[in-house]
Each structure stands twice: as structure tokens, then as C-alpha cells.
Amino acid sequence: MLINGAPGNTINAEDRGLAYGDGVFRTLRMQAGRPVCWERQYAKLQRDCGSLNIPCPSALVLSSELQQLGKTLADGVAKIIVTRGVSSRGYSPAAQSEATRILSIAPATAYPADYARAGVRMHACKIRLGHQLLLAGIKHLNRLENVLAASEWQDRDVPEGLLCDVSGYVISGTRSNLFMLRGNILYTPNLSRCGVAGVQRERVMDWAKQHGVTCKAADFHLEELVQADEIFLVNSVFGLWPVRELAGYRRTQHPMAWKIQEWLNDERH
Amino acid sequence: MLINGAPGNTINAEDRGLAYGDGVFRTLRMQAGRPVCWERQYAKLQRDCGSLNIPCPSALVLSSELQQLGKTLADGVAKIIVTRGVSSRGYSPAAQSEATRILSIAPATAYPADYARAGVRMHACKIRLGHQLLLAGIKHLNRLENVLAASEWQDRDVPEGLLCDVSGYVISGTRSNLFMLRGNILYTPNLSRCGVAGVQRERVMDWAKQHGVTCKAADFHLEELVQADEIFLVNSVFGLWPVRELAGYRRTQHPMAWKIQEWLNDERH
Numbered sequence: 294m295l296i297n298g299a300p301g302n303t304i305n306a307e308d309r310g311l312a313y314g315d316g317v318f319r320t321l322r323m324q325a326g327r328p329v330c331w332e333r334q335y336a337k338l339q340r341d342c343g344s345l346n347i348p349c350p351s352a353l354v355l356s357s358e359l360q361q362l363g364k365t366l367a368d369g370v371a372k373i374i375v376t377r378g379v380s381s382r383g384y385s386p387a388a389q390s391e392a393t394r395i396l397s398i399a400p401a402t403a404y405p406a407d408y409a410r411a412g413v414r415m416h417a418c419k420i421r422l423g424h425q426l427l428l429a430g431i432k433h434l435n436r437l438e439n440v441l442a443a444s445e446w447q448d449r450d451v452p453e454g455l456l457c458d459v460s461g462y463v464i465s466g467t468r469s470n471l472f473m474l475r476g477n478i479l480y481t482p483n484l485s486r487c488g489v490a491g492v493q494r495e496r497v498m499d500w501a502k503q504h505g506v507t508c509k510a511a512d513f514h515l516e517e518l519v520q521a522d523e524i525f526l527v528n529s530v531f532g533l534w535p536v537r538e539l540a541g542y543r544r545t546q547h548p549m550a551w552k553i554q555e556w557l558n559d560e561r562h
Numbered sequence: 563m564l565i566n567g568a569p570g571n572t573i574n575a576e577d578r579g580l581a582y583g584d585g586v587f588r589t590l591r592m593q594a595g596r597p598v599c600w601e602r603q604y605a606k607l608q609r610d611c612g613s614l615n616i617p618c619p620s621a622l623v624l625s626s627e628l629q630q631l632g633k634t635l636a637d638g639v640a641k642i643i644v645t646r647g648v649s650s651r652g653y654s655p656a657a658q659s660e661a662t663r664i665l666s667i668a669p670a671t672a673y674p675a676d677y678a679r680a681g682v683r684m685h686a687c688k689i690r691l692g693h694q695l696l697l698a699g700i701k702h703l704n705r706l707e708n709v710l711a712a713s714e715w716q717d718r719d720v721p722e723g724l725l726c727d728v729s730g731y732v733i734s735g736t737r738s739n740l741f742m743l744r745g746n747i748l749y750t751p752n753l754s755r756c757g758v759a760g761v762q763r764e765r766v767m768d769w770a771k772q773h774g775v776t777c778k779a780a781d782f783h784l785e786e787l788v789q790a791d792e793i794f795l796v797n798s799v800f801g802l803w804p805v806r807e808l809a810g811y812r813r814t815q816h817p818m819a820w821k822i823q824e825w826l827n828d829e830r831h
Binding site for chain 2: 303305313318384385386397399433436437440444467487
């Protein structure tokens with residue numbers, strides 16, 4: 294673990310990241326000692342910092358620190374947290390506060406191989422995500438809704454839960470973005486009111502563009518989702534998981550998901 | 563500062579309080595080395611921990627640690643943070659995680675004396691609080707909305723901002739609860755969808771009960787608020803501030819607020 298570039302595993306207890314969740318983060322794969330899809334990951338980190346007006350550490354500093362961590366574990370999952378840093382008591386962010394960066398690496402969770410091929414079963418979470426236009430899309434540190442969602446079910450054979458918002462629209466998994474295929478069109482939830490717009494979602498949208506497949510960000514309900522021809526989940530850690538079971542929906546074949554999965558697995562894309 | 567009872571100023575960088583804002587907090591006055599209104603403060607902390615299923619440290623442990631801090635600074639502002647503690651990566655809270663407690667004390671901010679008597683000017687914040695029924699009322703560590711609100715204005719002569727929710731209802735100040743007097747009835751915003759239900763709000767409601775004044779938690783808009791006979795803000799640090807200016811509302815006399823303020827200042831209540 295590197296805290297502001299120095300080996301360590303503690304942070305200042307007055308950091309605003311702890312006090313208010315005043316920061317953002319990224320979770321990404323490391324392969325052969327290097328961060329996968331680094332340009333996209335950094336661009337997203339920078340956008341998220343910008344949205345909260347937190348000074349983003351430079352790409353050079355972060356990538357060299359990640360490579361330093363990569364020497365201890367070449368293939369794993371890295372996490373980057375950037376907070377607004379330490380500042381005096383009170384919500385108002387002091388203009389001069391210096392960002393805190395926390396970089397860590399851990400072995401990747403070993404998921405059953407059939408998650409990526411046959412697909413996963415999903416729990417339909419009861420919690421409804423609230424709307425906050427100023428925070429929608431950002432991967433910030435205010436994640437209590439995700440924590441509450443993830444504590445709704447225990448079944449270890451169900452690795453993800455579906456999140457809907459207060460209007461009943463489908464938003465995402467608890468830690469992944471979602472797509473559905475209906476006919477020849479891909480749909481992914483509109484994330485302008487809540488949810489996190491991840492890097493892997495962006496890559497799938499690029500795949501669609503490059504392959505002449507229409508992909509729309511849209512509002513749709515669970516009732517429409519379970520009518521889909523295919524459903525799949527993406528994130529930067531597990532890649533792509535087809536959904537094989539969710540609230541009455543059952544599929545064993547995921548041809549489109551498998552095709553996209555193959556493309557995503559090539560990190561040059 | 564005491565971290566889990568030991569002097570220190572750092573926490574484990576893998577604490578869920580940092581990773582997800584997975585915890586709750588209290589800010590309270592210390593007088594003569596002891597926490598003010600301790601029973602109410604502890605009861606609220608315990609309720610908030612309970613809502614998130616975080617094991618709450620005992621009242622005995624916390625009050626003795628606060629008194630230990632009170633020896634270094636007899637009159638000040640204490641802060642108690644309780645997080646779900648350190649646990650493995652992922653949103654799902656591990657059942658066995660041990661809570662982290664972080665206690666600190668700092669000198670009270672010296673506010674201009676006329677804030678408590680003549681009252682304060684308030685900024686009407688543009689941000690709209692999102693609804694989350696499972697988190698409403700809890701003083702948890704997911705406070706980015708408050709941070710964004712507090713960064714909306716800079717005027718140092720305006721010490722508080724008014725928060726409304728996505729439905730346009732008045733909720734609170736950025737760090738205080740709000741009351742309005744209309745005729746003989748006190749109203750305070752309904753906090754069942756968002757906002758923090760603080761200890762000082764509870765005390766004002768008790769004052770009303772004891773003095774035969776009707777006090778209702780209700781939904782009302784800014785347009786109704788500015789028609790009030792009196793508006794005042796409360797929290798456990800500054801006590802009670804009348805509002806003298808807000809979006810066209812102007813008052814110089816605050817007889818009801820002054821009466822309640824006097825009662826609140828007696829900590830036996």
C-alpha cells in the first residue's frame with residue numbers, strides 16, 4: 294500500500310475521505326505489473342475528481358506508483374482512492390486542501406469459471422437508489438446504498454444484486470454496470486440521476502459503435518428487463534458476466550455477451 | 563484523539579469508514595471536561611449504529627474516553643466517529659467486523675455573539691437532497707451532499723445554508739435542524755426521506771411538549787417557510803440561532819426562539 298507515495302497502511306484520522314466520504318475511487322486489474330486500460334481509468338478518475346473539484350494526482354505519479362505495487366504482485370486488483378485531504382472541521386472544503394491518494398493491491402477474487410460463461414444468478418435488491426443529479430455517475434466514497442444493498446442477501450451462489458432507483462428504473466448491479474439486448478439493440482440504464490458510470494460500460498458502448506450495433510442509455514423497468522434476449526454485467530475487475538437468472542428471467546445462451554466479452558478481454562480496446 | 567481507546571491520529575487505510583462512508587458520527591459540546599447531554603447523544607449514536615447494524619461501543623467506554631479527552635481541553639467540541647471497521651474488500655459487510663471508534667476534541671469555533679441573539683443570514687442552497695428512506699434521519703458518514711451545499715457560497719457573514727429536497731420541501735440547514743413558528747404552532751421538516759434528525763431537534767420537540775406548544779414534523783416549501791413568524795436553527799454545537807434573513811424573509815425579533823434558547827442552554831433539559 295502507498296499513501297501519498299510512501300509505504301504505509303494508515304491515514305490521518307482527520308481526512309475528509311473518512312469524515313464525509315469526500316473523495317472518489319477506482320478499482321482496476323493489474324496484469325504483468327501494469328494497470329489494465331490505464332488511459333480510460335485515469336480519464337475517469339480525473340473526471341470524477343473534477344466533478345467534486347478535488348485536485349487529481351497526475352497520471353504519471355499514479356501509474357508509476359501502481360507499477361511499484363505491481364512489483365509485489367504482478368497480477369491482481371488495484372484500488373486507487375483520492376480524497377480531498379485533511380482540512381479543518383466543517384463541511385465547507387478549504388480551497389487549499391491537498392488531496393490524499395491511497396493505492397493498494399490485492400489478489401483477485403477467484404470466481405467460479407462458469408460465471409463468465411454460463412452466467413450468474415442475480416438477486417433483485419429491495420433498496421431503491423435515491424436521485425442526486427450532482428453526484429450521479431461519479432464513483433465517489435458515499436457508498437452506503439451499495440453496502441445496504443449487498444447486505445440484503447447471503448447466498449454465495451448469487452454474486453450480484455440488481456439495483457433500481459426510487460422511480461423504479463433499473464440502474465445497475467451493486468458493483469457493476471448492466472446491459473440488455475432486445476432484438477438488435479443494446480440498452481444500458483440512464484445514469485443521469487444515480488448510479489456509477491464505469492469504465493467497462495464505456496468500453497461496451499465503444500464496442501457497439503465499432504461494430505455498428507445501436508446502444509442506447511435509457512430508462513426501463515425490471516418488468517422490461519426480464520423480457521430481454523440477453524442481460525449482462527460488466528466491471529473492470531471481473532470483466533463481463535452474462536446473467537442466467539433474475540426474477541423469472543432465465544437464459545442459458547448468451548451469444549452477444551460472449552462476443553463482447555472476448556473483445557473486452559483484449560485490453561488494447 | 564483516541565482511536566479505539568489508544569492515543570493516536572491515524573486509522574487503518576482499509577477501514578470501511580473511508581472506503582464507503584460506512585459509519586456514523588456525533589458532534590457535541592464538552593463542558594467542564596464532560597460531554598453535554600450525554601444520555602441523548604449516546605441514545606442517538608446507538609440508534610444510528612443500530613440502523614446500519616454496526617455494533618455500538620458501550621456508553622461507559624465512550625463517556626470515559628470523552629472524559630479522558632476532556633482533561634486536555636475542558637470546554638470544546640468533541641466528535642465521535644463509529645465505523646463498521648476494517649473488513650475485506652467488497653460492499654458486503656462481514657458479520658464479524660469489529661467497529662472502529664475515533665474520538666477527538668477541538669476548541670469551539672468562536673461565532674459572533676449576535677448570531678445567537680439578532681440571528682443569522684442564510685443562503686438558500688441550490689442542491690436538492692435525494693431521498694433514501696433507509697438512511698433518512700441517520701447521521702452517517704455519507705455527507706457529500708452537505709459538502710457540495712457548503713461549497714455553494716463563500717460569504718463569511720452567512721454561516722448557514724438552507725437545504726431542500728428533490729420534491730422542493732425544506733429539510734434543514736447544512737449542519738443544523740430547522741424550526742418555524744406560524745401563529746402558535748411550531749413546525750420542523752419531516753425527515754423521513756432525507757436529512758439528519760439531530761439531538762437538539764429532539765430537545766426542542768421536548769420543550770414544546772413540556773410547554774404545551776404544538777410542534778409538528780411536516781412537509782413545507784421555501785415559499786411557506788418565508789411566511790413564518792420566526793425561523794430558527796439548532797444543533798448541539800452552537801445551540802440555537804434565530805434566522806434574521808433568508809430569501810426575502812427578514813425578522814429582527816425572535817421572542818419564541820429566545821425563550822427556547824434559554825431552555826436549551828440549561829443542559830439538564
